[in-house]
Amino acid sequence: MTNESQTDPAIDAKRRAAVWAASQIEDGMAVGLGSGSTSALVIEEVGRRVKEGLRITGIATSEASQKLALELKIPMSDFAHLPQLDLTIDGADEVQEGTLNLIKGHGGALLREKIVATASKKLLIAVDPRKMVKTLGAVFTLPVEIVPFGYETTVKRLRDLGFELELRVKDDGKPYVTDGQHYIVHCKLPQVGFNAEQAAKSLKQTLGVVEHGLFLGMASRVVIGGPEGIQVLEATK
Incomplete structure (x- = not known):
């Protein structure tokens, strides 16, 4: 389980985004589970819902996420048995305002993250407001x-x-x-x-x-957690 402060405003923002993102998972879905601190909060919320009866099958984007998911009794699989996913929920290092283009991979899992995202019908990105930028590369390499x-x-x-x-x-x-x-x-x-x-x-x-780590035109939606709640941005086609 994550051990981040319960009172840290940034963590509270991530948690709001994570809880909303996890709420988009429907019974029977095949779900990609992302990597990083926000994704860990998503996985914890998914684990809670699974314990309450939600039936899903997951594929993780990293060994760390796989380990956490299994600890929480989330049923996990692989692409040999689950060739397409209904939804992947992941975080991002940067989200470009307007385009929803992303920089990902500072957690070290960008290859697996992109494989899982590409195999998904929809990619939902959960972030806190600090990850929103006007220009990619403004904060992160x-x-x-x-x-x-x-x-x-x-x-x-x-x-x-x-x-x-x-x-x-x-x-x-x-x-x-x-x-x-x-x-x-x-x-x-x-x-x-x-x-x-x-x-x-x-x-x-x-x-x-x-x-x-450039994820261009891949995000379907971005949910931003903030002090007052969440904001959802939709990709325009």
């Missing part, structure tokens, strides 16, 4: 998951594309390794002249890149 073998050459290719970046490392100085056994580099995005679609295309075409 962009995580990019890369293959460990020859990562130095991948880093050079990314720098040649104009990205300022750093390899993510652990406290001991060794590279951080994702659940998929990859490395992550954090790219600083320019605040002038940045085109998310072009950047996403360039990153995907770069040899050694597995996936990037």
